[in-house]
Amino acid sequence: xxxxxxxxxxxxxxxxxxxxxxxKAALALLKSGLSAKGYEQATTIIGLEDLLLELEGPKxxxxxxxxxxxxxxxxxx
Numbered sequence: 001x002x003x004x005x006x007x008x009x010x011x012x013x014x015x016x017x018x019x020x021x022x023x024k025a026a027l028a029l030l031k032s033g034l035s036a037k038g039y040e041q042a043t044t045i046i047g048l049e050d051l052l053l054e055l056e057g058p059k060x061x062x063x064x065x066x067x068x069x070x071x072x073x074x075x076x077x
Contacts, residue, residue: 015046016067026071 053064
């Protein structure tokens with residue numbers, strides 16, 4: 001996710017702030033709203049952050065961190 005340096009530009013709970021159980025629940029929520037292919041694409045994108053960080057290096061244009069994906073609920077849950 002694009003950020004302004006290390007300043008968070010999105011609202012919600014970051015994956016890196018969650019316990020393993022919360023992360024599992026967040027991914028299950030994501031999975032419930034996507035097709036199998038959509039879920040696979042979303043989790044692949046998250047997983048590629050480590051590879052992109054390695055390829056771009058620390059001076060890359062964006063901060064790469066798989067924990068900087070956010071969970072936000074809109075409307076009345």
